[in-house]
Amino acid sequence: MNESQTHPTGELSANKPSGMMKMQHDDKHPMTHDMNDPGMAASMEADIRKRFWVALVLSLLVVLLSPMAVMVGIRIPINPHPRSWILFALTTPVVFWCGWIFIAGAYQSIKTRKLDMSVLISVGVLAAYFASLYLTVIGSTELFYDAAAMLVTFVLFGHWMEMKSRRGTNDSLKALFNLVPPKTHVIRNGQETEVDTADVILGDEVVIRPGDRVPVDGTVEKGESAIDEALVTGESVPVQKKPGDKVIGGSVNGSGTITFKVTAVGADATLNRIAKLVETAQNSKAPGQRLADKAAGYLVVLAVGAGIFTFIGWRWIEGVTFLTALTFAISAIVIACPDALGLATPTAVAVGTGLGAKHHILIKDAATLESTSRINAIVLDKTGTLTEGKPRVTEIKCVDGATDDNTIRTLAAVESQSSHPLAYAIMEESKRRNLKLPEDVKEFQNVAGKGVSAKVEGHAVLVGNEALMQTENVDMHPLQDALDRMLSTNQTILLLAVDKKAVAVVSVTDPIKSTAKRAIEELKKRGIETAMLSGDNQTVAEHVGKEVGIDRVFAEVLPENKAKFVQKLQSEGKFVAMVGDGVNDAPALAQSDIGIAIGAGTDVATEAADIVLMQSEPIDIVNAIILSKATVGKMKQNLIWASVYNVVAIPVAAGLFYHSLGWSIQPAVSALLMSASSIIVAVNAVMLTRSEKNFLTTTA
DSSP states (O other): OTEEEOOOOOOOSSSSOOOOOOOOOOOTTOOOOOOHHHHHHHHHHHHHHHHHHHHHHHHHHHTTTTTHHHHOOOOOOHHHHHHHHHHHHHHHHHHITTTTTHHHHHHHHHTTTTTOOHHHHHHHHHHHHHHHHEEEEEEOOOOOOOOHHHHHHHEEEHHHHHHHHHHTHHHHHHHHHHOOOOEEEETTTEEEEEEEGGGTTTTOEEOOOTTTOOEEEEEEEEEOOEOOOOOHHHHOOOOOOTTTTTEEOOOOOOOEEEEEEEEOOGGGGGHHHHHHHHHHHHOOOOOOHHHHHHHHHHHHHHHHHHHHHHIIIIIIIIIOOOOHHHHHHHHHHHTTTTTHHHHHHHHHHHHHHHHHHTTTTOOHHHHHHHHHOOOOEEEEIIIIIBOOOEEHHHHHHTTTOHHHHHHHHHHHHHHTTTOSHHHHHHHHHHHTTOOOOOEEEEEEEEEEETTEEEEETTTEEEEEEEEEEEEEOOBBBBHHHHHHHHHHHTOOEEEETTTTTEEEEEEEEOOOOOOOOOOOHHHHTTOOOEEEEESSSSHHHHHHHHHHTOEEESSSOOGGHHHHHHHHHHTTTTEEEEOOOOOOGGHHHHHEEEEEETTOOOOOHHHHEEEEEEEEEEHHHHHHHHHHHHOOOOOOHHHHHHHHHHHHHHHHHHTHHHHHHOOOOOOHHHHHHHHHHHHHHHHHHGGGGGGGGGOOOOOO
């Protein structure tokens, strides 16, 4: 790695994960980690690792020859004068090769008039190095080469650990890109041709055979198949795809052959958008980090000032020797390096967002990750969020002489002309029964608010509610008992009449998601108020709300008014999250303090949201809160540790307690203690992965 090199961000092609992750240090860090290319990230990590090991070996030799070794009883029989020059020879490559990234970073920072962490590291390293060189030249045996070498070594180790923690949290995402096939088959000029996936363009027709991986996003044009989307959406069961359905790059085709039209490539593809979300989150700063940045800047001034005043105080006020004053000054500068403060929140954010992505919870920025822990009220859309959003037939009751199959066949013939959500349930039921629908369907009409009518194979057919049957003078007495029973359970009812005679009553239900009730229970345990928005009538909405345990139910809400109900809760002093999946949820998602989109929903909803739940499971709302609280906990621990450590360490290293308590710290020990603080912070952030065991599962 060239220390001064800027690594360009690569454009993500369909088969090359060159835009995987870009994870950068903030200004306080002496390095820029471009993680957009996994290969580049691994190369940069390998470079830091190599520099660390070289520095470690040479530093151990320096320590063995230094006064510190003598203090612990290690004596190597070399005359003092040659020993000094040997230490100089061993330390020079540590400072100017292993530690060049810090020196180059300091130079760039000073050019832009910034006092960041690289400046302080360089000041500490170069002060110890050049002071030792001066003492070597004049023949002194009291040297600080060990401090310079150890400071470089430990800071390198801290940044290597940070790179590992950042890169390691993205393994599950990189696996997605590795599953995109390098080549695929497209139809061009009427011929099927094998091309590089990177060369696939919008509008291409791609042919996928059994067992193939889907190379890019698209819409099915021909054929049917079940596709495994588990790695992308978390859906454990293969999803049946038919013409008009969307397919996602990276998913695995089942037993059928399909042809689909490409609808998204490059940065617009689903996998790339997932990567971009995590990238943005890991590069963003949490509110707590902005405070830490400002504090780190002051600490740079404090540390350099402490070194200068320490030297002046000991040399000209206390009247000690030049060497003693220099020793205290260098110790103060080295131990005051706020590296731990700089690592405190970025490492926690990197681990937290990566852990969320691993569990299909995409958090768009660090501020969201931190703020989610403050949620005390959640508004949930009913359809598609608490319920499956896919109504299905649950019961059929026919008059004597009629059959279930004939009932569904007739209903489907009429509903095939309708776009009503209930029509979907009837059509799916007819497919499940493998029914052949009548082709002779005429005079189809919508009856506003009541149902539909048509002529099917010469018979007058009515499909709708009781109001429609009453208007058309259809006697429902033969089915009244079944109708009353179904209505008492708050199911949606379809009535069928043929030639003015009642034939059947069919109940249609939008099933509640399996984890919805448990999710609401867990939210309540955490003191979070729950509310539900629904466009359904009050009776149906309250039934669903009661079944899952919702605190407040807002029914018959028009799409354009959803945001007003979020505002209502905010006006009560609540920090509100909104969970939804549809286009009509986007304004409410934007209005809320934290917008949470169900991943199976629309692009508009996911764009307006701060968090995307790719598995579309309500239980992941709780997991997002668990993750946020754990991450904020680590941030606070790291910030408190780093801040208190620096405040306490500087006066001790400067010798403030030397006369009263006899406390003094050698520069080499200062380097060890400073770096130990940074390593503690990095390791503590990595331990955030332990919060994974607290996540709730769909099976528990």
